[in-house]
Structure formats: structure tokens, C-alpha cells
Amino acid sequence: MERKHIEQLLENVAAGKLKVKDAVSKLETLPFEDIGFASIDNHRNIRSGYPEVIFCQGKTCEQVAEIMLKLSKDNNNVMGTRADKQQYEAVKEVLPDAVYFKEARIILFSRNPRIKEKGYIAVVSAGTADIPVAEEAALTAEILGNTVERVYDVGVAGIHRLFAKLDLIRSANVVIVVAGMEGALASVVGGMVDRPVVAVPTSIGYGSNLGGLSALLSMLNSCANGVGVVNIDNGFGAGYLAAIINRQK
Structure with missing residues (x-):
């Protein structure tokens, strides 16, 4: 999957759909992105088929919001578990389309629903x-x-x-x-x-x-x-x- 992802980047550069500097930037942050208080695993979706999920318990509202915002740039579906209402409110300020499931304590930002598996x-x-x-x-x-x-x-x-x-x-x-x-x-x-x-x-x-x-x-x-x-x-x-x-x- 990683090789296929890199090949796609190169094809986009060759076709003029992506600037060289933007491709380099994507390659630099492909494994992970260090944002100081967290190292965001941008490689997770390529490696396992699902993006990184945020465990919100113990994190500040600001940390949860920033991590979700970063992940949302390259993933259509971003989920935070064990989240409280205050953390959700912070996320909603940067991702207005985010929703909160109170009983399950899950924050979800979804740009496009995933294709349904059979059964x-x-x-x-x-x-x-x-x-x-x-x-x-x-x-x-x-x-x-x-x-x-x-x-x-x-x-x-x-x-x-x-x-x-x-x-x-x-x-x-x-x-x-x-x-x-x-x-x-x-x-x-x-x-x-x-x-x-x-x-x-x-x-x-x-x-x-x-x-x-x-x-x-x-x-x-x-x-x-x-x-x-x-x-x-x-x-x-x-x-x-x-x-x-x-x-x-």
C-alpha cells in the first residue's frame, strides 16, 4: 500500500495535478507528523486500512481538537473515543461538521461514509x-x-x-x-x-x-x-x- 501511495503521488506530479514541493511535503509527513505534544500516525490508514483513532481521555480539549483537525486533512473519517462534551465543543470549533455520540462517548468527523462491508x-x-x-x-x-x-x-x-x-x-x-x-x-x-x-x-x-x-x-x-x-x-x-x-x- 505504501508503494502504491508513493506511485500515485509521482503520477500526480507528472500529470501536473500536484506541485513538486507539495509532493515532498506529503512524503515528509507520510510516516508521522510531530506536533510537539503528539506524533500523529499518518501511515496508519495506508498500513491497516483505517486511520488513527484518538483516545481522548486524559488529553486536553485543545490537544484533542488539534489532533482531529490534523487527521481530518488526509482522512475522510476521524474518530475520537472516550471523549467528553467539553472536548467535543473544542473539536466543533475547528471542525463544525463533527458530531458527538454521548452514550458511546465518541466524536466523529466524517466527510464521506465508508463503503459498507457485506453482512x-x-x-x-x-x-x-x-x-x-x-x-x-x-x-x-x-x-x-x-x-x-x-x-x-x-x-x-x-x-x-x-x-x-x-x-x-x-x-x-x-x-x-x-x-x-x-x-x-x-x-x-x-x-x-x-x-x-x-x-x-x-x-x-x-x-x-x-x-x-x-x-x-x-x-x-x-x-x-x-x-x-x-x-x-x-x-x-x-x-x-x-x-x-x-x-x-
């Missing part, structure tokens, strides 16, 4: 309290060009709710299962589908849940085959992984 990804949550993490996963997958079907509040305490949605879940190319408490839903779903299952433990639960550790260990010890596990509350990681799997499909 869909199912995002399944055990309880309503798990929806913020489930939405982070679902929106991530959608932003990366996938159709997503949401199946929420179908935990094992009322497992008949899950059975009512099994046809929809089984028809997905990939299934993301988001659950807190003891995290049992991932094993149940994993034993009922012939698709890859990406399990996401959440920090939702009472004291012995240990901030999601109980759910994480349950999912890691799942007896169901085909279940992979991401970190606690990592909806973004689950959505990204599911998007890659669906792209191969």
Missing part, C-alpha cells in the same frame, strides 16, 4: 447498564463501514429474551457480546453460534465483581469454542476487531 455484526448486551460499552462497540464497527444489529438487555437472568433473538444473532458474520456481573452471556452465546464471538467484560456489577475482573476471568475461562476476549469496558477494541474479521469475511 452484519451483531452487538449483544446482557443488561441495559452495559449499553454504553455496547454502543462504543457498535458505533466503532459502523464508522468502520459495517452494518450493525443491536440486541440489548438479553442477559442470562432472563435467557428466554436471548432465545427470541437467536435467528438474528446466528445470521451475523461476527457477534460482539458485552456483559458485566459474572459475564456468563459470552459463553452462552458462544455455545449457540458458529460465528466468531468477541466478548467484552464490563465493570458493571456489585462489589465482588471487582470492577469487571470477575467478568473478564469468566470470559477467559469460557468452555465455549470460538470466543475471544478484549479488555474490561473496551467496546472500541471489540468493534475494531469485529470490523477486521468482517472485512476478511
Whole structure:
């Protein structure tokens, strides 16, 4: 991909569509661009097919806004995760078309929607309290060009709710299962589908849940085959992984 990108630059120069100095500038910043407080990975889209995603938590509003503005120059879709409303307001000042998804805590600047992958990804949550993490996963997958079907509040305490949605879940190319408490839903779903299952433990639960550790260990010890596990509350990681799997499909 990198060679193809460079060849395209040279072709544009030869055709008079791009000045030599502009081509040199693009080549200089192709691997990354140092802006002092951050090194922006301009190579990510070429290398992996998706642009760099900004983890906003811990960054100042000004830092998030500047990074998103820089990335927007060469990418049609730029996403910031774990963002708050103040960071979004700062981004909106420099990118007026940016939108904020409060529940998922995602900022999105999108110039052109990505082409949809075939099939869909199912995002399944055990309880309503798990929806913020489930939405982070679902929106991530959608932003990366996938159709997503949401199946929420179908935990094992009322497992008949899950059975009512099994046809929809089984028809997905990939299934993301988001659950807190003891995290049992991932094993149940994993034993009922012939698709890859990406399990996401959440920090939702009472004291012995240990901030999601109980759910994480349950999912890691799942007896169901085909279940992979991401970190606690990592909806973004689950959505990204599911998007890659669906792209191969």
C-alpha cells in the first residue's frame, strides 16, 4: 500500500495535478507528523486500512481538537473515543461538521461514509447498564463501514429474551457480546453460534465483581469454542476487531 501511495503521488506530479514541493511535503509527513505534544500516525490508514483513532481521555480539549483537525486533512473519517462534551465543543470549533455520540462517548468527523462491508455484526448486551460499552462497540464497527444489529438487555437472568433473538444473532458474520456481573452471556452465546464471538467484560456489577475482573476471568475461562476476549469496558477494541474479521469475511 505504501508503494502504491508513493506511485500515485509521482503520477500526480507528472500529470501536473500536484506541485513538486507539495509532493515532498506529503512524503515528509507520510510516516508521522510531530506536533510537539503528539506524533500523529499518518501511515496508519495506508498500513491497516483505517486511520488513527484518538483516545481522548486524559488529553486536553485543545490537544484533542488539534489532533482531529490534523487527521481530518488526509482522512475522510476521524474518530475520537472516550471523549467528553467539553472536548467535543473544542473539536466543533475547528471542525463544525463533527458530531458527538454521548452514550458511546465518541466524536466523529466524517466527510464521506465508508463503503459498507457485506453482512452484519451483531452487538449483544446482557443488561441495559452495559449499553454504553455496547454502543462504543457498535458505533466503532459502523464508522468502520459495517452494518450493525443491536440486541440489548438479553442477559442470562432472563435467557428466554436471548432465545427470541437467536435467528438474528446466528445470521451475523461476527457477534460482539458485552456483559458485566459474572459475564456468563459470552459463553452462552458462544455455545449457540458458529460465528466468531468477541466478548467484552464490563465493570458493571456489585462489589465482588471487582470492577469487571470477575467478568473478564469468566470470559477467559469460557468452555465455549470460538470466543475471544478484549479488555474490561473496551467496546472500541471489540468493534475494531469485529470490523477486521468482517472485512476478511
